[in-house]
Ligand SMILES: CC(=O)SCCNC(=O)CCNC(=O)[C@H](O)C(C)(C)COP(=O)(O)OP(=O)(O)OC[C@H]1O[C@@H](n2cnc3c(N)ncnc32)[C@H](O)[C@@H]1OP(=O)(O)O
């Protein structure tokens with residue numbers, strides 16, 4: 001085995017030589033967290049990253065503290081080539097080393113003369129990952145060459161890149177399928193790569209069909225038989241990529257290849273975040289610099305924003321629901337000790353515990369939610385019981401409070417105060433949709449309100465009846481409450497609750513509103529979609545005024 005080379009942060013002001021020899025990171029080289037979001041993650045359907053996106057993600061990953069960032073395949077497309085030159089010029093990497101990905105040289109050629117290998121060197125990346133075939137069928141059918149020539153392609157390319165002063169990792173594509181077909185040949189590829197100077201040989205479950213026990217058995221045997229330093233790259237086609245990665249670590253792999261949020265080809269790759277959290281929190285292994293794990297939730301969401309995908313709410317550790325508790329019995333135990341229903345303290349990964357109030361809630365859920373909202377329920381069992389009953393009754397009618405925190409808070413305050421929180425009283429509202437001969441529609445709404453003893457009548461038009469109502473309400477109230485000018489409706493969702501009744505069904509409307517510094521959700525339920533929307537709007541504006549610190553009418 002090669003001597004251990006310390007992990008070195010990338011710095012474009014230093015030469016390649018000093019970059020591979022100086023050790024300044026607080027982590028040693030004995031275990032690698034290798035991220036391939038910018039290469040394999042970008043292979044996910046629907047992801048299309050610009051160079052600026054790739055630079056932004058690289059910054060987030062370096063900030064998180066991964067040891068290696070695989071930036072793409074220089075030479076395969078102009079975008080990846082540009083990324084390597086800009087990343088080295090523009091980013092002062094604090095933790096990560098930049099890695100260029102490419103293939104072994106072509107059959108029958110020399111590595112030193114292969115334009116694809118030259119592009120890898122020209123990328124300037126201090127580390128290069130080569131993808132190599134390790135499955136006999138792939139060598140014969142995809143490369144259309146002999147098994148011996150494939151070994152020569154690996155040996156020649158690795159040793160040439162080593163001579164050029166680069167650190168080399170080798171990804172053995174389809175390793176596990178290849179091992180099943182011809183274990184001796186698959187191991188020969190590992191030995192060849194390692195003997196030629198590859199620091200780590202990565203066993204890839206390229207088709208993602210493996211299960212953890214199989215991965216464990218193969219990694220253990222290959223480690224014992226070859227003595228090479230091994231890594232793991234698991235695709236998630238069986239939903240086992242994270243488990244397979246950990247199984248490989250259990251068997252002795254010391255290099256894990258993952259992607260942020262599990263993005264990747266087909267269904268994705270091993271998700272970086274649960275893998276790192278498991279290593280740090282369950283295995284007790286330091287794989288990130290001090291304090292970086294607490295940034296994990298923020299970084300996961302920030303990367304999702306850059307790739308323009310909604311963060312998965314149910315993602316382990318980092319999803320907004322990862323520590324959200326709905327069942328009343330869970331809440332009653334959590335009230336005594338949160339550990340009773342949580343596998344870790346959410347703050348360790350930068351997440352927070354949340355209480356959900358619904359018809360599955362009990363008194364403890366309401367008490368904890370009150371505490372979360374800063375409302376003192378004073379241990380009043382009767383009051384808390386009343387709130388629980390009220391929630392269950394309303395949820396039966398179709399309201400949902402777990403998705404509408406602001407409406408729940410208004411309900412809770414109403415029970416605590418003995419009357420609803422009011423900034424205005426509604427005399428009536430009306431919305432009209434006019435169909436015109438040219439097929440267009442005119443939408444107009446009028447609201448009649450009372451606020452601070454003043455009668456307000458306001459009319460407005462909108463691009464739909466709900467928009468017209470929203471505008472009329474705003475036009476009418478803004479004179480009295482100028483704070484409403486900052487509010488913006490950012491989401492509007494309608495759900496039919498009893499499909500079997502067709503147009504007579506109950507309709508639930510959820511509205512999200514923002515004041516620029518925060519967002520809240522409100523709910524309305526009625527047989528009529530406009531009436532349901534009106535309720536949600538009323539709650540949205542009432543809550544907005546409460547947040548703005550406006551004193552309610554008494
Ligand atoms: C498992 C993985 O995810 S590996 C990463 C895969 N990523 C990508 O493919 C994304 C980037 N790829 C590309 O831009 C293009 O496919 C390129 C530039 C790499 C190659 O493009 P092209 O030369 O036009 O050919 P094509 O895409 O059909 O690739 C097949 C060629 O690569 C060769 N090849 C495939 N695997 C390897 C390998 N491990 N080592 C060497 N050559 C290989 C094939 O033999 C074939 O060669 P041929 O043209 O002589 O028949």
Ligand SMILES: CC(=O)C(=O)O
Pocket residue numbers: 040131171172173174204205206207233235
């Ligand atoms: C290298 C790689 O992405 C794979 O084998 O899946």
